[in-house]
Amino acid sequence: MPDYNEYLANIFAILKPFAKQGILLNEESELVTELGLTSLQVMELIEQLEDHFDMSIPLNILPDIRTVHDLALALEKLNP
Amino acid sequence: MSLFDKFQPIVDIQAELQQLGVMPFGAVTEKLLSSTEAIVNGHQVILAGTNNYLGLTFEPECLEAAKQAIDELGTGTTGSRMANGTFAGHVALENELAAFFDRRHAIVFSTGYAATMGMGSTLAGPGDVIVLDADSHASIYDGVRLGGADIIRFRHNDPADLDKRLRRLGDRIENTLIIVEGIYSMMGDQAPLAEIAAVKRKYGGLLLVDEAHSLGMLGEHGRGVAEAAGVEDDVDFVVGTFSKSLGAIGGYCVSNHDQLNAIRFAIRSYIFTASPSPSVIASTRAALRLMQERPQLRDRLWANAHRLYNGLTALGLQVSPEVSPVVAVTIKDRNQAIDWWNRLLQHGAYVNLVMPPASPSDDSLLRCSVSAAHSPEQIDRIVEAFATVQGQK
Numbered sequence: 230m231p232d233y234n235e236y237l238a239n240i241f242a243i244l245k246p247f248a249k250q251g252i253l254l255n256e257e258s259e260l261v262t263e264l265g266l267t268s269l270q271v272m273e274l275i276e277q278l279e280d281h282f283d284m285s286i287p288l289n290i291l292p293d294i295r296t297v298h299d300l301a302l303a304l305e306k307l308n309p
Numbered sequence: 310m311s312l313f314d315k316f317q318p319i320v321d322i323q324a325e326l327q328q329l330g331v332m333p334f335g336a337v338t339e340k341l342l343s344s345t346e347a348i349v350n351g352h353q354v355i356l357a358g359t360n361n362y363l364g365l366t367f368e369p370e371c372l373e374a375a376k377q378a379i380d381e382l383g384t385g386t387t388g389s390r391m392a393n394g395t396f397a398g399h400v401a402l403e404n405e406l407a408a409f410f411d412r413r414h415a416i417v418f419s420t421g422y423a424a425t426m427g428m429g430s431t432l433a434g435p436g437d438v439i440v441l442d443a444d445s446h447a448s449i450y451d452g453v454r455l456g457g458a459d460i461i462r463f464r465h466n467d468p469a470d471l472d473k474r475l476r477r478l479g480d481r482i483e484n485t486l487i488i489v490e491g492i493y494s495m496m497g498d499q500a501p502l503a504e505i506a507a508v509k510r511k512y513g514g515l516l517l518v519d520e521a522h523s524l525g526m527l528g529e530h531g532r533g534v535a536e537a538a539g540v541e542d543d544v545d546f547v548v549g550t551f552s553k554s555l556g557a558i559g560g561y562c563v564s565n566h567d568q569l570n571a572i573r574f575a576i577r578s579y580i581f582t583a584s585p586s587p588s589v590i591a592s593t594r595a596a597l598r599l600m601q602e603r604p605q606l607r608d609r610l611w612a613n614a615h616r617l618y619n620g621l622t623a624l625g626l627q628v629s630p631e632v633s634p635v636v637a638v639t640i641k642d643r644n645q646a647i648d649w650w651n652r653l654l655q656h657g658a659y660v661n662l663v664m665p666p667a668s669p670s671d672d673s674l675l676r677c678s679v680s681a682a683h684s685p686e687q688i689d690r691i692v693e694a695f696a697t698v699q700g701q702k
Contacts, residue, residue, distance in 0.1 A: 267665075272443070283473075
């Protein structure tokens with residue numbers, strides 16, 4: 230199973246085209262308030278991660294996810 | 310920070326609209342001239358955004374049934390279905406719905422929202438799984454969130470994506486409810502229900518279909534997309550509303566599962582609200598009967614749907630992907646959509662303005678819905694209003 234760093238690397242790769250230009254991505258980047266993702270873009274990010282890792286990500290986890298780090302950690306927990 | 314801060318974006322949009330002098334949300338219908346014409350915000354318009362698909366809101370038999378019910382039973386039941394709010398009419402309507410759908414059981418709810426929200430929140434709880442179409446209606450999302458099951462979305466109208474998600478569930482499929490709609494309310498596109506049912510047969514789970522926008526429109530008897538696709542046996546629960554093709558308000562769920570009569574008493578949106586008023590039940594029963602007696606209404610509805618769809622397509626507008634009683638025109642720019650909505654009203658056509666997040670993408674929509682009661686001339690006038698507004702730019 231992929232580990233935290235692999236999830237992180239993929240989130241960064243997928244986020245690049247979504248995130249506002251000129252913003253440097255790091256683990257503490259906030260998806261909505263900092264990177265400016267709309268709710269539709271958040272869902273698109275989730276779908277791409279689901280496809281890449283062949284996993285389903287329940288919507289229930291989203292309210293607890295603020296940063297890239299939160300998301301990578303949640304994926305690791307879902308797919309231990 | 311205060312409790313009110315989160316409403317600021319709405320306040321900003323309201324201020325912006327007020328400055329433009331436009332009131333698209335909560336437009337006031339001041340007078341109804343018929344089921345297809347009204348005075349809205351001071352303009353006489355053809356109603357092209359009311360979901361009044363069969364045009365039964367002024368049908369004499371429905372009006373008479375409602376008036377008689379008021380005289381005999383009063384204006385309201387003043388109570389829950391579980392307490393004093395079950396009148397003979399509620400039970401009769403449940404029996405008539407069950408017979409119409411050829412299913413053993415039916416529940417009548419006070420609104421369509423209460424039906425979908427109630428079924429979604431009650432059937433699957435913590436530890437269970439909901440797999441739903443990404444473009445599902447807000448009432449479905451609200452319900453499943455309330456229920457506490459794990460919520461997994463599949464890509465809109467994509468049976469292959471549903472297949473992947475059911476495969477990944479493994480043993481959890483036993484506790485899984487799949488939710489889709491028959492016709493989707495915003496774009497009017499139909500679910501590929503034969504393919505979705507095939508995926509369900511392959512893996513298992515239960516399937517709930519919301520036929521709110523397809524009742525009376527599709528299938529030999531007008532039972533909706535499931536009947537038209539020939540997969541009613543694969544659909545465990547059908548939910549829907551009385552507020553569209555039946556011209557009243559209320560909702561229902563029908564099923565062959567005997568457990569429905571127990572589930573009824575676990576649904577909070579059924580228990581903790583007053584039951585539909587006698588007049589609403591009476592007009593709904595009359596409309597349900599007329600819908601079955603007059604299949605020509607469906608033919609007129611589809612003829613009008615084709616006429617509007619073809620008319621708007623010929624103008625070169627970006628029209629929804631398939632012909633349907635819901636015809637949505639995509640306008641990418643929000644301010645242009647607001648401007649068009651306002652000018653359409655001035656040129657005699659009321660349509661629905663839909664902006665994100667209510668629209669399924671980042672685009673805005675001018676959503677039209679046609680009625681069997683529209684005359685071909687009225688449809689042409691709606692198209693002309695679009696042409697005029699488009700020409701003015």
